Amino acid sequence: MTTATVTGKPEEPVVATKNYLTEEGTTLRSWLLTRDHKRIAILYTLSLTVFFFVGGAAATLIRLNLVTPAGIFTPDIYNRLFTLHGIVMVWFFLIPSIPNTMGNFLIPLMIGAKDLAFPRLNLLSWYLYMGAGFLALFAILIGGVDTGWTFYTPFSSLYSNGYVVLALAAVFAVGFSSILTGLNFIVTTHRLRAPGMTWYRLPVFVWSNYATSVIMVLATPVLAITLLLVAVERLLRVGIFDPALGGDPLLFQHLFWFYSHPAVYIMILPGFGVISEIVPCFARKPLFGYKFVVWSSIAISVIGFFVWAHHMFVAGISLYAGLVFSLLSYVIAVPSAIKVFNWTATLHKGWISFDAPMLYALGFIGLFTIGGLTGLFVANLAFDVHVTDTYFVVAHFHYIMVGGMVSAYFGGLHYWWPKVTGRLYPEWWARIAALLIFFGFNLTFFPQFILGYLGMERRYYAYPPEFQAWNIFSSAGASVLAVGYVLPFFYLGWSLFRGKRAGSNPWAATGLEWKTPSPPPTHNFDRTPTVTRPPYQYRPEPEPQDV
């Protein structure tokens, strides 16, 4: 925790006398009816953690089943496990992960506001999320769903025996939670910036969440309509997607991916934001190419709406559609590459320290780069004909979603933990967890690229024996990964009670969130701050820090 010693400014009183954790009272009621964005962020964090472990438990069973070629579970149980894993991880963890926890907590602090623009809507968004979550868990407990998270028709609408409509209802409802959060962030960013906080002085984290919010507001309604149509076809036998009733199964895929591809960017853009905060802080240098990083996020959120059919190269779309969607998919790879180069260039001539958040950030860059580059493989028309629906695709998107987004989530969690809780966590444990996650992740998912090229298909509970060796590597990696994910649960929990007091700015970071005590008071700032400089004005450490 060496950086903590050079904050460059006199420490304020170690415990803020009034902070958001105690100011409104400590009763359950005071938490469940709170309108404070920080408390709502805590509510989200706790509920997301539960869903992360539910989804993770399903993943553990999946990897256990795949140790032997014959499988351990019955196919029906296995099919329910991967559906549960997908639905919970996508809609109840990844999509809300960074926006609803850190975004909720930090956006008002970072722009110098007292709260989000619509505090009641923010609380409603959490209740919608919880209601939807209970519905999803209920569907799982009474028998589960076996459609996969993609709900492809006509399987989901007419053939599946699971509780499909309940699951559809859960996803439908959680979508409204996303929309409300997105709306709140957009209005907040436009209307509540402190004096002097111009758009180009906004931290990249705020920009990223802004871009994410635009996608949430524009794409989620399409998902809602699509899922509703599936339910209508399933319950009322109105022919929409099933050709036996006069419908078109490809129509479902177009509508579904029109949401679900932009949703991939909902899941990764906030991660870009977190990394863009952490890297400059621990390299003690301004972010390289700030405007390029910002505009590449905006570019991704716009182009992201025009690449959806690259999920359908073998589904029966026309040759010309394939040519266009593949080209656009190559175009969208460029802004992602720009970001990676900019983070790398930020390290150049820096004064780099390797605290846990930085280890997560460096891990993120590495894993995201691999995930992004393999995106070029699956965006390639011909190559996709060989690997789509194989483990190659599974590995590719896990590198983005888990290697990327979950690493960013953990990086952000460690980086802002002192701000949120007022406590420091044990640094060495945190570094060990970061390393376990990085190596465990690669051991789990790298073999899956090879399996995919060999021809192991997705969603197989049993597979030919020649694929077993790589599957064993993958399952072994998953157990390392599981330890890496469970460790923080313990040491972060421990730090809540025994951790050293953090002070307002343990990393000597710039940014308004560090100018208020840790934990912050309910109204964030005693006086509304005035901003006079661009973000990330870091200097090499021997020089006096001007933060």
Added chain:
Amino acid sequence: MGSLQLLPPTASSHAADMDWLFAALLGVSAFILLLVFGLMILFCVRYRKGSKVERGNRLGRTWRVEVAWTGLTFAAFLVLYFWGADLYVRIHSPPGEATDIYVVGKQWMWKIEHPGGQREIDTLHVPVGRPVRLVLTSQDVIHDFAIPAFRIRQDAVPGRYETLWFMPTEVGEYRLFCAEFCGTWHSRMGGTIVVMEPSDFQRWLDSQDPGPSLAQEGEALFRSYGCSGCHGGAGTVRAPRLEGLFGRPVPLEDGRTVIADDRYIRDSILMPKAEIAAGYPPVMPSFAGQIGEDDLLKLVAYIKSLADKTADSAERPAP
């Protein structure tokens, strides 16, 4: 437990092309990866906190660097794009002499019909060195016909014909998988592709229950479903004759022109009002729900077999 295999068997004319494309993608990725990782590691070591290296003269004018790496990456990406697009177009352009084999997916089996009427389930026999065009459809949900050794796959979508072609280059047995999740026994919906020497293949064809060919069965169905009543030329209703139709352009009532391919024939049976041939009253009833996928394939095969025939001009009503 099997050894650590790295590449699947290479057994079709597309397979080697695909492996080269894979190599190109790997090459570009490895270059970018080594560049990024190399620089990251170099910077992390050289500019670690407390190291005494000179840090003055930092990069200014960042936009130049940005434009340079944006342009270079995009150029490299474009090369990969065109490479893949070219191969994709070739995978979807079957040579004219390819043999048509019909494949129907259903939960959880592949039903295969050879033009000579030979039927197989979950196994496909093909001769080496001869192009084969598969016409795929499904009877229930979406399936996907995937042959890793040939580096190809295609969804079998209910209500549609999708096509795919390949030319086997190595005699042997290869795995066939269903690659689109289709329910409980998805993982078991697969089988074997048996690639044989042409002479062995012929012997295999002959050893099968000869039975009527697809087209002959289609002809019988053509009568039993009553199609011949109008399309046969003897009836009172004026309907287009089907001899010489397949593969030729058909002018439509709405001014468009379509090619009379498998899809057009199939859609015209199930949805006769969708694409009405110019000059004919839209009186044909829909056969949707009455003719199963198996029978549809036979009817299509029959109409295809008429491609080289001509209708007796005396029977054709004046336009």
